[in-house]
Amino acid sequence: MSINIPRGTQDILPGEVELWQRIEKKARELCEKYQYQEIRTPIFEHTDLFSRGVGDTTDIVQKEMYTFEDRGGRSITLRPEGTASTVRAFVEKKMFGLPGQPVKLYYMGPMFRYERPQSGRFRQFVQFGVEALGSNDPAIDAEVISLAMNLYKEMGLSKLKLIINSLGDKESRNTHREALINHFKPRIGEFCSDCQNRLEKNPLRILDCKQDRDHELMKTAPSIIDYLNEESKAYFGKVQQYLTHLNIEFEVDPNLVRGLDYYNHTAFEIMSNAEGFGAITTLCGGGRYNGLVEEIGGPETPGIGFALSIERFIAALKAEGIEMEINQGIDCYLAALGEEAKDYTVGLLQQLRLAGFSAERDYLNRKIKAQFKAADRLQARYVAVLGDDELKNNKINVKNMETGEQVEVELDSLVNYFQGLKA
Structure with missing residues (x-):
């Protein structure tokens, strides 16, 4: 009996791997210019890290994690994303006490999610991501976004769209949260079981539901933009101002909701407009996560970051017909x-x-x-x-x-x- 590769994984062979190496090399070079340093964390962590760090109302935690019990009876999970592990290392190694603040880190490596495999989406996939911890300056939000945009552009991609939103500070989110509950509650029975469970825990996640995206209440749901307090409006205004200074075009999308519970203030996605790229157009996503460090046991520390899939990066290059001279002889x-x-x-x-x-x-x-x-x-x-x-x-x-x-x-x-x- 022959043994085949597990579903949702891939072999990257000579002739293909060189393109991966080219992207990885470019990412490392850019991080060096931006003064981000590499961090390498374990491929598996205690399950509680992701339940607390990613959020127990997310699809990742509820449906997609590869979790098992080790011989010591501990619940262990293959990492589904890189931010929680990076922040855990930041807290455990007391990097918040280093003289050079903010701490600017990047990672690159395999992640694991049990989801339906499709074009550019695998159960084992490679993520590149950056995290900037320790600064509340909206200029670093713009810097993080510019790093991601420049990586795509320097590899030749041009059909890109950046969308941004503000999820506001804690006060703004709480006000918006109550408005969402009041909006959805009378007809929540018309929504999927996941949305029903999220109504009280995290109603913002209802807006990210793929199953009920066409429900009429989705179109009339209260916008977070209308609930931003003055401080949150000013912060979001500064982020937009800095992006304009950097000549980075963007669109404000009040419906943009990142799928992880720890986001607040700036949220963003970079999408491909290339013809034939597919129904799922997101290449990269990220945002600010003030509060995550405290959730994992560290001191109050603001943070912002993004993550992108190398597989989807390559799919975008193919969609734009970008071919690279790989074999140098x-x-x-x-x-x-x-x-x-x-x-x-x-x-x-x-x-x-x-x-x-x-x-x-x-x-x-x-x-x-x-x-x-x-x-x-x-x-x-x-x-x-x-x-x-x-x-x-x-x-x-x-x-x-x-x-x-x-x-x-x-x-x-x-x-x-x-x-x-x-x-």
Whole structure:
């Protein structure tokens, strides 16, 4: 019986993985420019972290987590997102006491959610995210958004739409919460069981329901924008002002509700407008989460961040028809004729590699014509041909595969020859 890959997962093979590496490299380079430092947290955590940090009314906690009991009887969950783990590390390692505030972090790695697999959405997926902890300045909200936008743009994406909203401070949210309860309560029986359960716990989450999105009460639900107090309005106004200063176009969408319980003030999503991208257009989501650090046991600390899926990033690149030159070729392919020459190329290959050159040789005992075909497949810029006679005379023939020019080089000077070409 053959063993197949689990549903909702994927193998990323050579020829594909290079694009992943390109995106990951660009993300790291941008984070370095923005002064965000990498953090790596465990792939599994205590379940309570996500119940408290993500929110027990969310679909993630209620339906999508991979949770199991370990041999010690502890409830363990494969991480479904990166913010809660990052904040847990921030609290546990007392990073709030570091001299350099705010603490600006990024992470990249696999996350796990049990949901229906579809295009660009997997049960094991890779997230890149950033978190800025310790600042209430709306300018850092704009900075976080600009980092995400610049990452997409620098990889060539142009059909992007940024939507933003304010969920307000605690006072604004409480006032809005009561208005939502009064709005939905008389007809809550017409909604799904999830919405009914959320009415008293977190009515804002009803607005994020996919099943009842077309219900008439959704269209007339009280908007959070109408319930913002003066402080929240001023904060949201500053975020918009800074985005304008950064030449970042945006739309205000009062219906934008992030799916995690810890958000307040700024919330945002970046979407793809590319034709054929699919029904689910969101590429990236994030927002401010003042209160999350306290929920996980730390001191009062404001925070803001975002997360994006690499899989959906790649899907957006394909939807816009963006192709990247992935295979850069190799510097040299060593072709050998004769047993002594083949033996010698083992050490010669090592010399080239240690000198900083990408190089390869034949391992299948192929004829010289087949070795040249292998060099073509690898896009070798040069092929160095060594026969037994050349070996005796300390010579090797080097062919430029672009021009066809061929020169004879002293064998023990081959590395120096290539170094001269690069100078």
